[in-house]
Amino acid sequence: MATGRTHRPATRSRGIPEATVARLPLYLRALTALSERSVPTVSSEELAAAAGVNSAKLRKDFSYLGSYGTRGVGYDVEYLVYQISRELGLTQDWPIVMVGIGNLGAALANYGGFASRGFRVAALIDADPAMVGRPVAGIPVQHIDDLEKIIEENGVSIGVIATPAGAAQQVCDRLVAAGISSILNFAPTVLSVPEGVDVRKVDLSIELQILAFHEQRKAGEEAGVAEAVVPPAAVRGAGTAPATGPGRKGPDGDLPAVMPA
Amino acid sequence: MATGRTHRPATRSRGIPEATVARLPLYLRALTALSERSVPTVSSEELAAAAGVNSAKLRKDFSYLGSYGTRGVGYDVEYLVYQISRELGLTQDWPIVMVGIGNLGAALANYGGFASRGFRVAALIDADPAMVGRPVAGIPVQHIDDLEKIIEENGVSIGVIATPAGAAQQVCDRLVAAGISSILNFAPTVLSVPEGVDVRKVDLSIELQILAFHEQRKAGEEAGVAEAVVPPAAVRGAGTAPATGPGRKGPDGDLPAVMPA
DNA sequence: CGGTGTGAAAACCTTCACAGCG
DNA sequence: CGCTGTGAAGGTTTTCACACCG
Numbered sequence: 001m002a003t004g005r006t007h008r009p010a011t012r013s014r015g016i017p018e019a020t021v022a023r024l025p026l027y028l029r030a031l032t033a034l035s036e037r038s039v040p041t042v043s044s045e046e047l048a049a050a051a052g053v054n055s056a057k058l059r060k061d062f063s064y065l066g067s068y069g070t071r072g073v074g075y076d077v078e079y080l081v082y083q084i085s086r087e088l089g090l091t092q093d094w095p096i097v098m099v100g101i102g103n104l105g106a107a108l109a110n111y112g113g114f115a116s117r118g119f120r121v122a123a124l125i126d127a128d129p130a131m132v133g134r135p136v137a138g139i140p141v142q143h144i145d146d147l148e149k150i151i152e153e154n155g156v157s158i159g160v161i162a163t164p165a166g167a168a169q170q171v172c173d174r175l176v177a178a179g180i181s182s183i184l185n186f187a188p189t190v191l192s193v194p195e196g197v198d199v200r201k202v203d204l205s206i207e208l209q210i211l212a213f214h215e216q217r218k219a220g221e222e223a224g225v226a227e228a229v230v231p232p233a234a235v236r237g238a239g240t241a242p243a244t245g246p247g248r249k250g251p252d253g254d255l256p257a258v259m260p261a
Numbered sequence: 262m263a264t265g266r267t268h269r270p271a272t273r274s275r276g277i278p279e280a281t282v283a284r285l286p287l288y289l290r291a292l293t294a295l296s297e298r299s300v301p302t303v304s305s306e307e308l309a310a311a312a313g314v315n316s317a318k319l320r321k322d323f324s325y326l327g328s329y330g331t332r333g334v335g336y337d338v339e340y341l342v343y344q345i346s347r348e349l350g351l352t353q354d355w356p357i358v359m360v361g362i363g364n365l366g367a368a369l370a371n372y373g374g375f376a377s378r379g380f381r382v383a384a385l386i387d388a389d390p391a392m393v394g395r396p397v398a399g400i401p402v403q404h405i406d407d408l409e410k411i412i413e414e415n416g417v418s419i420g421v422i423a424t425p426a427g428a429a430q431q432v433c434d435r436l437v438a439a440g441i442s443s444i445l446n447f448a449p450t451v452l453s454v455p456e457g458v459d460v461r462k463v464d465l466s467i468e469l470q471i472l473a474f475h476e477q478r479k480a481g482e483e484a485g486v487a488e489a490v491v492p493p494a495a496v497r498g499a500g501t502a503p504a505t506g507p508g509r510k511g512p513d514g515d516l517p518a519v520m521p522a
Numbered sequence: 523c524g525g526t527g528t529g530a531a532a533a534c535c536t537t538c539a540c541a542g543c544g
Numbered sequence: 545c546g547c548t549g550t551g552a553a554g555g556t557t558t559t560c561a562c563a564c565c566g
Contacts, residue, residue, distance in 0.1 A: 015478075019557055025470040029449065043525065052451035055525095056559060063527055071526045071565045088470050089477030096469070107368035113449050113466035118473070157476055158469065181479060182472040184465075188290065188374050190313035198475045200468050204445075205374035207461050208357070208419070209286040209349050211443040212379070214459045215418055216350030217276075218442060280535060304547065316547095317537055324549055332543045332548045 016087070020061045026051045027058070028084045034077050043074035085118075095122035095156045097180075099171050100163030101131055101141050104186060108162060109137040122154040127167070144171075151178040158182045165189045172199075277348070281322040287312045288319065289345045289378075295338050304335035346379075356383035356417045358441075360432050361424030362392055362402050365447060369423060370398040383415040388428070405432075412439040423447045433460075 030050035034042055044062075048055040062068060062075070068083055069075045085091050098105055101124050108114065109124055124136055127144045134141050142150060150156070159175040161168050161183060168187035175183060182198045185191055188206075191199050291311035295303055305323075309316040323329060323336070329344055330336045346352050359366055362385050369375065370385055385397055388405045395402050403411060411417070420436040422429050422444060429448035436444060443459045446452055449467075452460050 017556070021474050022467075022471055024474070025464075025467040026451070028470070030451070045525085050451065052453070054559080056561095057557090059526065060528080060558080067527070069526050072524050073566070074525070087474070089473040090470065092477075094469075094473055094476070103368040103371045107364040108465065110364045111465060113464075114469070117466060117470065119466070119469055157480075158472055182476045184468050184472060190287070190291075190311070192313070196479070198472055200472055202463055202465070202468060203286075203374075204369065204372060204463070205378060205380070206283075206286040207445050207463060208355075208375070208380055209289070209351065209378065210283055211419055211445060211459055211461055212350040212355055213282050213285070213348070215355070215443045216353075218457070219418075278535075305549095306547085315537080317539095318535090320547090320549065321536080328549070330548050333546045334544075335547070 016064045020064055021088075023051070023053060023057075023061055024084050024088055026053070027061070028081065028088065028090075031077055031081045031084070035081055039077055041070075041074045041076055044069070047075065090118040092118065094119050094158055095154045096120070096158045096160055097123045097125055097147075097151060097154075097156050097175075098160040098162060099125045099144065099147070099175070100161060100167070100187075101126040101136055102162065102164075105162035106136050108160065108186070109139065119158075122156050123150045125150065127163075144174075147174055148178040151175070151180060156180065158184070160184045160186070161191075162186045277325045281325055282349075284312070284314065284318075284322055285345050285349055287314070288322070289342065289349065289351075292338055292342045292345070296342055300338055302331075302335045302337055305330070308336065351379040353379065355380050355419055356415045357381065357419045357421055358384045358386055358408075358412060358415075358417050358436075359421040359423060360386045360405065360408070360436070361422060361428070361448075362387040362397055363423065363425075366423035367397050369421065369447070370400065380419075383417050384411045386411065388424075405435075408435055409439040412436070412441060417441065419443045419445070421445045421447070422452075426450045 027047065030047055031042070033050070034047075042050075044055040044059045048058040051058065059069075062080075065083060065087055068080055096119055098109060098121060101109065105124070105126075109121060114121065121137070121139055124139050124141045125144050125147055126132065126141050129143065131141045132143045151159075157180055159180045159182070161171055161175075163171055165187045168185065168189045169191060172183060172185070172191045172193065176193055176197055181196060183191065183193070183200070185199055185201045186203075188203055191201075193199055288308065291308055292303070294311070295308075303311075305316040305320045309319040312319065320330075323341075326344060326348055329341055343352075357380055359370060359382060362370065366385070366387070370382060375382065382398070382400055385400050385402045386405050386408055387393065387402050390404065392402045393404045412420075418441055420441045420443070422432055422436075424432055426448045429446065429450045430452060433444060433446070433452045433454065437454055437458055442457060444452065444454070444461070446460055446462045447464075449464055452462075454460055
């Protein structure tokens with residue numbers, strides 16, 4: 001996952017559902033691959049398989065964009081590539097700045113997928129004077145003191161934060177003050193931003209924790225439904241609290257096999 | 262968001278909703294910070310603010326875990342940390358293997374948040390003989406030929422893929438064959454896995470594309486609701502297709518102001 | 523016939539609002 | 545009194561199933 005808008009009650013004017021938007025890049029990637037292999041048309045079934053979704057969902061998604069398919073045939077690959085690109089705003093060039101050129105930042109800067117598809121790294125920025133001037137991925141690192149100037153001069157509206165957690169909110173505030181309205185945050189912090197600024201988050205450790213949850217589930221199940229040793233419907237139920245009295249609290253201690261979940 | 266289970270119709274036996282699971286790590290992080298500042302209790306309002314969600318959602322989420330709060334007071338920080346950790350399976354140790362020690366892989370290996378919270382990098386694996394033996398983040402890189410042995414010997418059940426896109430599916434297949442059932446995929450590919458294997462995806466370029474979409478929206482709106490130049494309810498409507506005849510197709514060409522979205 | 527496009531149903535998630543407990 | 549815990553309402557997303565078109 002690693003996603004998450006911050007605050008903002010999902011205003012999303014009228015238009016394409018957020019869930020659909022999140023899948024468009026997937027379709028686009030699959031379509032690009034087909035295009036490179038010169039495949040002229042594709043059915044919802046095939047494309048859905050390539051994108052890892054089911055075909056009904058894909059067709060519904062496309063229906064929000066318009067009627068771009070041909071019944072009995074499928075979708076024209078090139079045409080769809082163009083339409084989705086346009087919808088996502090990838091027919092224009094998006095200069096981005098990256099702040100925090102440590103291990104991760106450098107890796108991101110080197111990452112090819114970044115450059116493709118309309119995104120251009122306009123500047124790499126770091127607070128460490130020792131980094132300044134050194135080229136990373138062929139781009140010289142600039143000092144954070146010049147942040148505002150850099151953003152203005154390059155017309156940047158998307159920023160990537162790859163600083164340590166402690167610096168992220170500060171950097172974020174400066175980016176926003178300088179006019180940036182979309183932020184991709186790799187630091188493990190919740191950023192608070194004013195209305196109108198979009199934040200998406202990528203958080204490695206959160207992803208791992210979610211996997212661990214499911215992994216634990218699996219282990220428990222295959223071990224013979226253990227852990228289901230629970231008095232049918234206690235605690236969770238509403239109203240009539242079982243007269244088990246108080247007990248059941250005491251920070252940390254707590255015998256492992258009590259119940260929740 | 263960069264998330265995504267692959268296939269599998271979201272079986273998730275009975276229990277905690279997926280959306281809640283995805284937020285537990287957030288709560289845990291906020292709680293850990295409070296714990297470090299020795300804050301004894303916290304209200305749903307305060308904790309929600311720290312985690313970047315609203316308090317009703319947080320209370321609902323916690324209600325799936327059980328009744329861990331005290332009315333009129335709030336939640337005991339230490340106790341909640343323990344309960345959420347246990348729920349997420351973080352009270353046990355999760356050895357992980359990372360495959361693909363390029364720029365990104367090395368950055369991830371160095372990333373601290375990885376090591377904390379019960380995850381331990383058991384091995385770094387790469388296909389390049391030149392990398393083998395070289396220590397990254399203090400751990401020597403091993404060759405992919407030994408993948409199966411490494412996984413078995415260390416009882417690993419979580420794998421991280423940070424290879425180039427072309428190698429990802431192959432590596433995935435080997436991981437799965439070796440017994441791994443949870444995968445965190447950083448390569449820009451849709452992995453196909455058998456039933457029972459969880460895949461989560463982190464994809465930089467997808468996140469950027471989603472941001473670009475919203476950014477474009479904002480730009481369009483502030484420029485005076487242009488683009489809303491649309492015949493009230495054509496095309497999208499059901500049934501009675503407007504007799505505009507065919508036209509409107511022809512790969513690529515298409516005048517920019519037609520309609521979709 | 524094969525495959526899109528889409529209403530309608532179902533599942534899921536969020537928010538509201540308040541009873542009730544400490 | 546203050547705050548949790550939770551039914552119920554409201555919203556969004558997914559899935560179903562089939563009319564309709566090329």
